[in-house]
Amino acid sequence: MSYLADFDPEIAGLIEKERLRQVNGLELIASENVVSKAVLEAMGSIMTNKYAEGYPGKRYYGGCEYHDMVENIARDRLCTLFGAEHANVQPHSGSQANQAVYFAYLGHKDKIMSQDLAQGGHLSHGSPVNITGKWYTITHYGVDKETEMLDYAAIEEMARKERPKMIVCGASAYSREIDFKAFQEIADSIDAYCMADIAHIAGLCATGQHQTSVGVTNFTTTTTHKTLRGPRGGAIMCNKEYAQDIDRSVFPGMQGGPLMHTITAKAVCFKEALHPAFTDYCRQIVKNSQAMAATLTEAGFDLVSGGTDNHLILLDLTNMGITGLEAENTLGNAGITVNKNTIPRETRSPFVTSGLRIGTPAVTSRGMKEEEMVQIGEWIGRVLKDITDTSTIARVQEEVKALASGFPLYPEIA
Numbered sequence: 001m002s003y004l005a006d007f008d009p010e011i012a013g014l015i016e017k018e019r020l021r022q023v024n025g026l027e028l029i030a031s032e033n034v035v036s037k038a039v040l041e042a043m044g045s046i047m048t049n050k051y052a053e054g055y056p057g058k059r060y061y062g063g064c065e066y067h068d069m070v071e072n073i074a075r076d077r078l079c080t081l082f083g084a085e086h087a088n089v090q091p092h093s094g095s096q097a098n099q100a101v102y103f104a105y106l107g108h109k110d111k112i113m114s115q116d117l118a119q120g121g122h123l124s125h126g127s128p129v130n131i132t133g134k135w136y137t138i139t140h141y142g143v144d145k146e147t148e149m150l151d152y153a154a155i156e157e158m159a160r161k162e163r164p165k166m167i168v169c170g171a172s173a174y175s176r177e178i179d180f181k182a183f184q185e186i187a188d189s190i191d192a193y194c195m196a197d198i199a200h201i202a203g204l205c206a207t208g209q210h211q212t213s214v215g216v217t218n219f220t221t222t223t224t225h226k227t228l229r230g231p232r233g234g235a236i237m238c239n240k241e242y243a244q245d246i247d248r249s250v251f252p253g254m255q256g257g258p259l260m261h262t263i264t265a266k267a268v269c270f271k272e273a274l275h276p277a278f279t280d281y282c283r284q285i286v287k288n289s290q291a292m293a294a295t296l297t298e299a300g301f302d303l304v305s306g307g308t309d310n311h312l313i314l315l316d317l318t319n320m321g322i323t324g325l326e327a328e329n330t331l332g333n334a335g336i337t338v339n340k341n342t343i344p345r346e347t348r349s350p351f352v353t354s355g356l357r358i359g360t361p362a363v364t365s366r367g368m369k370e371e372e373m374v375q376i377g378e379w380i381g382r383v384l385k386d387i388t389d390t391s392t393i394a395r396v397q398e399e400v401k402a403l404a405s406g407f408p409l410y411p412e413i414a
């Protein structure tokens with residue numbers, strides 16, 4: 001990045017500091033990943049120079065012939081990856097993908113039933129502080145108090161009582177398998193639409209490590225930057241019967257010009273995800289998550305729902321006598337990046353919380369396996385046992401740096 005260093009050394013210097021932070025640290029935020037050099041090159045390309053409002057073959061600007069080809073390739077690859085009939089790759093983010101689906105089929109104040117943010121859901125599923133919570137009528141289901149898992153009988157009963165026009169499933173902090181077929185059946189029984197938001201688990205769904213919602217629920221939305229390991233962005237998949245409504249809702253309904261450099265990078269990401277090595281990667285994400293879960297359980301941590309089926313673990317820190325905020329800050333000082341998270345029986349504010357969310361997608365991309373997960377789990381235990389023990393924190397930070405810097409930052413697909 002020599003041009004940047006010459007013209008703007010201040011920004012170039014900060015990018016370099018951030019690169020070193022990523023290289024020397026352990027990234028355990030469940031929604032993050034590291035992208036390949038091929039994805040980075042596509043994202044940083046001259047494809048950013050073009051306005052391409054509209055869709056391939058129907059643009060509102062001239063000069064889009066190559067952008068048409070790129071967007072068609074991105075759509076086709078995403079359809080192949082998930083076995084989808086139709087894909088829209090233009091949403092700027094996962095939240096925008098969700099809003100586009102709502103906007104296509106719901107009117108002001110129509111009712112959405114979704115998983116509570118405090119119990120694993122997402123802001124864009126109708127949180128009161130989000131536009132979706134202000135514009136639509138929202139009712140939330142949660143997890144069962146005992147099992148801390150989704151209870152489909154209770155969700156069905158709630159759906160019959162509440163009569164939402166759309167049921168949303170999918171979560172940001174839920175470590176168990178989601179039964180998409182059960183959600184669609186519940187929606188069908190009350191004549192509602194069903195949208196699955198697979199933002200977190202898209203890579204797992206695409207490679208058979210988690211059941212897929214595509215072809216099962218009416219709509220599937222996703223981000224492209226979590227387990228799919230692409231550029232930051234969103235996408236929507238659906239059957240042909242919904243294609244026109246969805247496309248119109250994204251553009252001109254919600255967005256103007258698509259981010260064509262990002263769509264170009266999405267195309268590259270989908271090619272990587274279609275490679276057999278990506279299936280191995282996703283399988284390893286789950287193995288790593290389960291190895292980490294076993295180590296943390298052994299170290300005395302209380303896992304929400306008792307374990308994990310996917311890429312993440314949610315710790316209930318109540319028995320450790322510390323808050324999520326304290327755990328996040330202390331592990332941060334040791335070079336381990338995680339995020340505080342609410343737990344199902346939360347008593348603290350969302351800024352403090354009683355929980356910690358830990359995910360394996362990024363460290364798995366760097367090539368770490370079960371052995372490293374056991375090591376990292378032990379470090380987490382050591383640091384959180386006494387968060388005032390600064391010498392332990394300093395020692396762990398040295399060990400973290402030695403481990404992390406030995407693994408490449410950029411994943412390679414064969």
Ligand SMILES: *Cc1c(COP(=O)(O)O)cnc(C)c1O
Nearest residue numbers: 093094095122171172197199223
């Ligand atoms: C991350 C996430 C999103 C949206 O993400 P953006 O930050 O808007 O790209 C949507 N839904 C779920 C369940 C998520 O976890």
